[in-house]
Amino acid sequence: MRTSRISRDTSRILAASRTQRTLRQTRSAANLTPRGAAAKIESTSEGENEAEESDLSSPADSSSDGDDRPAKRRKGARKPPVVVKHESKEVSITTIASPKKESKPKKARRAPAKKVKAEDGSVKIEPPSNWEEIYALTREMRNENVAPVDTMGCESLADRNRSPRDQRFQTLVALMLSSQTKDTVTAVAMRGMQENMPGGFNLESVLALEPTTLNGFINKVGFHNLKTKYIKQTAELLRDKWNGDIPDSIEGLVSLPGVGPKMAYLTMSAAWGRDEGIGVDVHVHRITNLWGWHKTQQPEQTRAALESWLPKDRWHDINNLLVGHGQTICLPVGRKCGDCKLADRGLCPSAVVSKKTKVKKEEAVVKIEGPVSETVVKQEVAVAELGEVKAEEVSLAMADIEDIGKSPSSQTPHRGRR
Helix, strand or coil: CHHHHHHHHHHHHHHHHHHHHHCCCCHHHHHHHHHHHHHHHHHCCCCCHHHHHHHHCHHHHHHHHCCCCCCCCCCCCCCCCEEEEEEEEEEEEEEECCCCCCCCCCCCCCCCCEEEECCCCCEEEECCCCHHHHHHHHHHHHHHCCCHHHHHCHHHCCCCCCCHHHHHHHHHHHHHHHCCCCHHHHHHHHHHHHHHCCCCCCHHHHHHCCHHHHHHHCCCCCCHHHHHHHHHHHHHHHHHHCCCCCCCCHHHHHCCCCCCHHHHHHHHHHHHCCCCCCCCCHHHHHHHHHCCCCCCCCHHHHHHHHHCCCCHHHHHHHHHHHHHHHHHCCCCCCCCHHHCHHHHCCCCCCCCCEEEEEEEEEEEEEEEECCCCEEEEEEEEEEEEEEEECCCCCCCCCCCCCCCCCCHHHCCCCCCCC
């Protein structure tokens, strides 16, 4: 009995060792096998071979009972959910128009000229309260910036080597050409006639030219076909009615074809040296309305308003002053208020005083939920919208005062037509 029992135990151990080599086990399960096998050997009672083999397979099963081995994630297991949260916020930021200036310019109020009734019943025009400061600052800016009118203005285009009579005629022709034409173009046309016209640029030479030849000299200026006709008609009138010279009065000048009040007053000042009125062109009309000195619809209304209170010694200077200011800083389109001293000191009610910027911030918050903790990812996108905030601005009809190219119903009424 004893011998047979020892042999059975021996065969059982051999069978267990063979089974361990054939089974695929992890290192942790293999380490647990001897203890499991020894436990089985000690607790196994006599029985059939089938029971012995099932007991010997317990070491592989015992590995699944261990708590040290982490559980594997299934292949088709769902990932942690992702939560996306969008947040939108609008922020309004006000910035100063000119980055060069540290302080925000004040918004000016209009201070137009006023009618004051005196004790004796007479009506006196009181000038704008700040006009002298505005005038002085504008002159200061003009001295710092050279404008085309300073070098190519109509008053300076006459050939100084010619006789006074010829110089006056050339000044008149230059003013006729300047209507709705840039000073640079007018200067080129005048230089071409002075250098290339047969017999020199004078009344007799213009009378001798064919209209087509004269048109060839001035074909770069605006409305050159109409101006050719006006210049030829004017030359004939000067020969027949004015003894070959230009008229020395406003009434006589405006009676000429194509000559309006602005040309007449400028001609009287430049050719005859007499300031009998203010030459109001589109720049003078536009800028004085922007300053709030008056509220007029036509240049002739502007001239009458200015002459009612502006000192006479400024009548000639104000045209050159405002034409140059309109060519360099206060442009008809795209005014440079950031470079203007009037806007900086709060003297111009029509200046662009600030820019308002709206910044819309969009924030996306992404939350990733995990088994242990959650991760938060933020993304911000800023979209800026710019808009100009302007002070009170004048929107008037800025028509040219000259009659060239206009229908008869819209022409400026001329006084003293003969």
